[in-house]
Amino acid sequence: MAFLDINSVTKTFGPVQVLEDVNLSIERGEFVVFVGPSGCGKSTLLRMISGLEEVTAGTIAIEGEVLNDVEPAQRGAAMVFQSYALYPHMTTAQNMSFGLRMARKAKSFIRARIDEAAGILRLEALLDRRPGQLSGGQKQRVAIGRAIVREPRVFLFDEPLSNLDAELRVRMRAELMDLHRRLGTTMIYVTHDQVEAMTLADKMVVMHAGKVQQAGRPLTLYDDPDNRFVAGFVGSPTMNFIPAKVAGADASTVRLSAIGGTAEGALAFAGFDSAVATVEIGVRPEHMRVLADGESTDAPVVLDADVVLVEELGDVTYVHLHLPDGTRLIARAERGLDSHEGRMRVVPDMKRALLFGPDGARLRPAAWTAAA
Amino acid sequence: MSVAEIAPALPRRRKVRVWTVLRWMLAFFIALIAILPVWWMVNVVFSNPGEPVSINPRLYPTSFQDGIDKIYMIFTETDYLHAYLISLLYALFTIAGVLLFGSMAAFEFALFDFPARRILFAIIMLSLMVPAAVTIIPTYLLTAQLGWLNTMQGLVVPGLASAFGFFLLVQFMRSIPRDMIEAARLDGASHFQIYWHVVLPLSRNALITLAILTFMQTWGNYMWPLIVAPSPHMYTVGQVVGLFNSPYSHQTVDVVMTANLLAAVPPLIFFLIFQRRIVEGIAMSGTKG
Numbered sequence: 001m002a003f004l005d006i007n008s009v010t011k012t013f014g015p016v017q018v019l020e021d022v023n024l025s026i027e028r029g030e031f032v033v034f035v036g037p038s039g040c041g042k043s044t045l046l047r048m049i050s051g052l053e054e055v056t057a058g059t060i061a062i063e064g065e066v067l068n069d070v071e072p073a074q075r076g077a078a079m080v081f082q083s084y085a086l087y088p089h090m091t092t093a094q095n096m097s098f099g100l101r102m103a104r105k106a107k108s109f110i111r112a113r114i115d116e117a118a119g120i121l122r123l124e125a126l127l128d129r130r131p132g133q134l135s136g137g138q139k140q141r142v143a144i145g146r147a148i149v150r151e152p153r154v155f156l157f158d159e160p161l162s163n164l165d166a167e168l169r170v171r172m173r174a175e176l177m178d179l180h181r182r183l184g185t186t187m188i189y190v191t192h193d194q195v196e197a198m199t200l201a202d203k204m205v206v207m208h209a210g211k212v213q214q215a216g217r218p219l220t221l222y223d224d225p226d227n228r229f230v231a232g233f234v235g236s237p238t239m240n241f242i243p244a245k246v247a248g249a250d251a252s253t254v255r256l257s258a259i260g261g262t263a264e265g266a267l268a269f270a271g272f273d274s275a276v277a278t279v280e281i282g283v284r285p286e287h288m289r290v291l292a293d294g295e296s297t298d299a300p301v302v303l304d305a306d307v308v309l310v311e312e313l314g315d316v317t318y319v320h321l322h323l324p325d326g327t328r329l330i331a332r333a334e335r336g337l338d339s340h341e342g343r344m345r346v347v348p349d350m351k352r353a354l355l356f357g358p359d360g361a362r363l364r365p366a367a368w369t370a371a372a
Numbered sequence: 373m374s375v376a377e378i379a380p381a382l383p384r385r386r387k388v389r390v391w392t393v394l395r396w397m398l399a400f401f402i403a404l405i406a407i408l409p410v411w412w413m414v415n416v417v418f419s420n421p422g423e424p425v426s427i428n429p430r431l432y433p434t435s436f437q438d439g440i441d442k443i444y445m446i447f448t449e450t451d452y453l454h455a456y457l458i459s460l461l462y463a464l465f466t467i468a469g470v471l472l473f474g475s476m477a478a479f480e481f482a483l484f485d486f487p488a489r490r491i492l493f494a495i496i497m498l499s500l501m502v503p504a505a506v507t508i509i510p511t512y513l514l515t516a517q518l519g520w521l522n523t524m525q526g527l528v529v530p531g532l533a534s535a536f537g538f539f540l541l542v543q544f545m546r547s548i549p550r551d552m553i554e555a556a557r558l559d560g561a562s563h564f565q566i567y568w569h570v571v572l573p574l575s576r577n578a579l580i581t582l583a584i585l586t587f588m589q590t591w592g593n594y595m596w597p598l599i600v601a602p603s604p605h606m607y608t609v610g611q612v613v614g615l616f617n618s619p620y621s622h623q624t625v626d627v628v629m630t631a632n633l634l635a636a637v638p639p640l641i642f643f644l645i646f647q648r649r650i651v652e653g654i655a656m657s658g659t660k661g
Contacts, residue, residue, distance in 0.1 A: 050558060073558060083549060085549065087555075087574075088574065098559050098561070099558075099560050102559055
């Protein structure tokens, strides 16, 4: 039994199914990030954990106690909203103490909790100010402080940094990680920003169309995605997907043709299912090597492509390319790339390439699956 | 930078157009029409009796002392002060009730979903379309059956369910972010505590506006007190003024005008103090107050 168990949870709003058979285990003290595109159901799942949305089917349990029918305030969950949701007519101290006042706690107890939380979040000087007199970052800290004073079993963050500017977001991210380290409380965080998810998460849960696509450590998801969606969603710039036809396969290799339209090549792959006729090769931009003009190579696959755009970002250069069949690629290149226009040859590192079937599922080598 | 370069950046003198002049003239005449009766009232009260309506009329007050004497006479020789008290209580109780019931109903309608919410809202809004003359007889009969004739509750209670106030508050409360209500729920606030500690303080501006509009309306309400409280001990200011103005009244015009002025003073003061809020309130509700 994990600290927080989500078992076969489904959510429908009228005829619309928002979440479908979600199963997830979260350990005590983990920093879990739900990530996915808009409308994937991540916020709904968070709100169901908080109790603000009812569960249509399935159960949500914390420490073995099923919470489906427990009032939001009794669940031991504190939530930080995207809009901060601070009460504008109350001071910082009143905002933070509201929950404790509603629970009729003693004034001295409330004072002590506020002082403690204010110390953690460096809010001491702001306790008498109203939200209208605070900056975005300060409001966010007050919203977190309001959650801290309740000493919850689990913190829920619903896109809390979306309203902040880029610089402040990075700073608040670091503060959140520091806060998690100091408090050691379980935190569940919702975001659509995969960079935010990767930097914060102990466990990253990628969601799409109401389903959990994959959950695990961020780098595991990056290196070893279960399907095309996860492979494409995690990582920036996104993974390249190059369509290819299966020309034949034996016990240890699969031969591919019409890679990106014209190229051919082979890939080491044990036990390829011969019923699969077309695949997509997934290669990350950093695993694509741009060949210099006239450079010879013995790489198994070489792709000829038209250069569409070169992005020079200082530390790194991204080349956007078009393959003969219209597939768009991004390759990471060294600074000072000379072929800024025209055609270019790129070599995908086939040892690190991933294969995806027509249904988007990852095709794994037989031995590899057994080892895993 | 030369002057010529700066010159185009300077704001041009606005051209006075014919249309602008016409608008100002129209506004001036409307203001004149509104102010003249009030000014005439002040003029008649603070003048020697008969002077403003003599062959040689004056359009400005001539005797401050005469006005004071008439006010003193009305306060001491009639039950005007008692009527002031009744009107004040009538207004205060109505304001308290309208704010309480209106805000509680608006809280539910604006922030929560429940079966038949839209239909109920439409029915309440429909009641705004029904003229008071249509409902006044059934309301009177009901009040009479309750034995509330000539009582304060008879005056107040039928006016407590204000569809207008409800509508104004619903419109305002709809703008309160849902997140804030949910945050309060997570903070452990009960349904009533959310209303009391979060929504009411946030609706303060709307509540003040509604209180002002309700005061103006209650103070000026003539028909309902006349019907439901005809006994002299329950006379409101409106009714007393009515007596002064009645066909068989033996009061001279300057005394009648003094009674009128005294009735108009509280709402006038109210208006001058809260003018901005009243205008905001009418704009907020999108209807006439």
